[in-house]
Amino acid sequence: MNQPRTLYQKIWDAHVVSARDDGTCLIFIDRHLVHEVTSPQAFEGLRAAGRTVRRPDLTLAVPDHNLPTTARRDASGARIPIADPESAQQLEALEANAPAFGIRYIGDADREQGIVHVVGPEQGFSLPGTTIVCGDSHTACHGGLGALAFGIGTSEVEHVLATQTLQLKQSKSMEVRVEGEVGPGVTAKDIVLHITGVLGAAGGTGYVIEYTGSAIRALSIEGRLTVSNMAIEHGARAGLCAPDEKTIAYLKGRPMAPKGADWDAAVAYWQTLKTDPGATYDKVVVIDAADIAPSVTWGTSPEDVVPITGTVPDPASFADPSKQEAAAKSLVYMGLEPGTPLREVEVQNIFIGSCTNSRIEDLRAAAAVLKGRKKAANIRWGIVVPGSGLVKAQAEAEGLDRIFIDAGLEWREPGCSACLGMNPDKVPAGERCASTSNRNFVGRQGPGARTHLVSPAMAAAAAVTGKLTDVRELIA
Numbered sequence: 001m002n003q004p005r006t007l008y009q010k011i012w013d014a015h016v017v018s019a020r021d022d023g024t025c026l027i028f029i030d031r032h033l034v035h036e037v038t039s040p041q042a043f044e045g046l047r048a049a050g051r052t053v054r055r056p057d058l059t060l061a062v063p064d065h066n067l068p069t070t071a072r073r074d075a076s077g078a079r080i081p082i083a084d085p086e087s088a089q090q091l092e093a094l095e096a097n098a099p100a101f102g103i104r105y106i107g108d109a110d111r112e113q114g115i116v117h118v119v120g121p122e123q124g125f126s127l128p129g130t131t132i133v134c135g136d137s138h139t140a141c142h143g144g145l146g147a148l149a150f151g152i153g154t155s156e157v158e159h160v161l162a163t164q165t166l167q168l169k170q171s172k173s174m175e176v177r178v179e180g181e182v183g184p185g186v187t188a189k190d191i192v193l194h195i196t197g198v199l200g201a202a203g204g205t206g207y208v209i210e211y212t213g214s215a216i217r218a219l220s221i222e223g224r225l226t227v228s229n230m231a232i233e234h235g236a237r238a239g240l241c242a243p244d245e246k247t248i249a250y251l252k253g254r255p256m257a258p259k260g261a262d263w264d265a266a267v268a269y270w271q272t273l274k275t276d277p278g279a280t281y282d283k284v285v286v287i288d289a290a291d292i293a294p295s296v297t298w299g300t301s302p303e304d305v306v307p308i309t310g311t312v313p314d315p316a317s318f319a320d321p322s323k324q325e326a327a328a329k330s331l332v333y334m335g336l337e338p339g340t341p342l343r344e345v346e347v348q349n350i351f352i353g354s355c356t357n358s359r360i361e362d363l364r365a366a367a368a369v370l371k372g373r374k375k376a377a378n379i380r381w382g383i384v385v386p387g388s389g390l391v392k393a394q395a396e397a398e399g400l401d402r403i404f405i406d407a408g409l410e411w412r413e414p415g416c417s418a419c420l421g422m423n424p425d426k427v428p429a430g431e432r433c434a435s436t437s438n439r440n441f442v443g444r445q446g447p448g449a450r451t452h453l454v455s456p457a458m459a460a461a462a463a464v465t466g467k468l469t470d471v472r473e474l475i476a
């Protein structure tokens with residue numbers, strides 16, 4: 001009888017091309033997503049070596065980080081120049097490199113353009129059981145579909161372009177099991193913020209995590225993509241959720257998903273993609289879903305999470321001296337005093353978007369809170385940035401854009417936007433932002449910007465009251 005295997009082990013075994021004695025393996029890569037920031041040098045490397053792209057059919061290029069989220073084309077369809085020269089160059093490089101190497105390119109003028117991690121699943125490019133890479137740390141997002149997906153560096157991007165393989169050692173396996181039912185107002189984002197708080201920013205280092213348990217199974221695919229998206233924020237190489245009937249229903253009919261007999265064969269294979277009874281993980285962490293509240297970060301690491309009902313911690317309360325120091329520094333940067341209830345913290349900016357939370361369900365959750373309400377007077381800037389042009393079209397068909405605009409928020413074009421300061425969407429120094437993105441690092445949303453990570457519903461609640469708010473008070 002075969003040894004029982006974890007889901008991760010099954011996907012790994014199916015992709016090993018060759019293995020060395022020291023454990024280094026050559027792994028076949030099924031899907032390669034390419035964006036404008038981490039690809040220019042990789043293509044230059046190929047050119048210099050006179051190489052081609054080995055499998056252009058398995059490669060998809062989409063710009064997302066540097067694109068402005070205001071109008072990108074004028075009435076004649078001509079590009080409105082991008083002010084930042086480096087951004088303009090990176091975009092032009094991808095635009096030229098994709099056709100030169102025979103890669104499909106979804107550009108800023110295409111309806112399907114969006115954040116790579118939103119576009120991949122949406123197009124059915126990302127599939128269960130595949131290996132997926134991208135020169136981007138949030139590639140684990142695709143693990144929400146049951147793919148082994150992870151970020152790689154630019155030299156590895158070049159390697160994958162040239163060979164469709166990657167050299168890798170197998171990671172250890174961890175199960176993060178979230179059992180039970182979450183309470184009202186608690187979303188996938190709160191689940192993953194809570195997990196990050198429990199594990200710590202480095203708790204997953206060296207591991208591939210499988211998120212299991214009834215609370216994960218209960219999530220929609222959008223929710224599972226949100227959870228897997230932040231695997232890197234607790235240090236994991238990748239995070240994944242076993243595919244199930246919801247995954248199959250989500251993928252059926254998507255443009256790049258298999259069709260006909262191929263679809264039937266794929267579904268039959270996907271149904272085998274679960275951890276076998278009796279298989280063991282190197283580490284198991286169990287979380288009670290009932291312990292998870294709508295959550296918010298207070299510091300400059302995604303592990304700095306508390307329930308919205310909590311207070312800013314005293315750095316002295318941490319056991320580890322290096323964490324004490326980091327927390328003290330964070331509080332200076334964040335302009336917060338220990339003991340302050342999070343619910344008293346005023347924000348001036350709202351960002352609803354990013355590959356963590358810009359899918360249709362995220363926008364619906366934010367709109368449900370904002371419907372018939374207005375942003376508070378102290379909210380200076382609030383933007384809603386759909387994850388793709390298709391999400392944008394769907395949201396508009398449902399009238400969500402009107403809800404946001406009537407509430408006083410701006411409705412933008414798809415892209416990474418204020419998730420990171422690589423395009424014009426930035427939070428001014430010293431101001432706070434309730435943000436649905438995944439990183440609250442120093443300067444992440446602009447130099448001196450102070451980020452509080454929250455769910456879309458919580459960001460909407462903060463827009464209404466002008467401060468960090470327990471969304472349960474607005475949905476009661």
Ligand SMILES: CC(C)[C@H](C(=O)O)[C@@H](O)C(=O)O
Nearest residue numbers: 037038065135136137138420
């Ligand atoms: C710019 C890019 C390489 C970067 C990443 O790797 O993740 C960005 O997407 C981020 O979220 O910080």
Ligand code: SF4
Nearest residue numbers: 138354355416419420
């Ligand atoms: S939305 Fe943010 S986290 Fe996601 S790929 Fe873009 S910059 Fe990175």
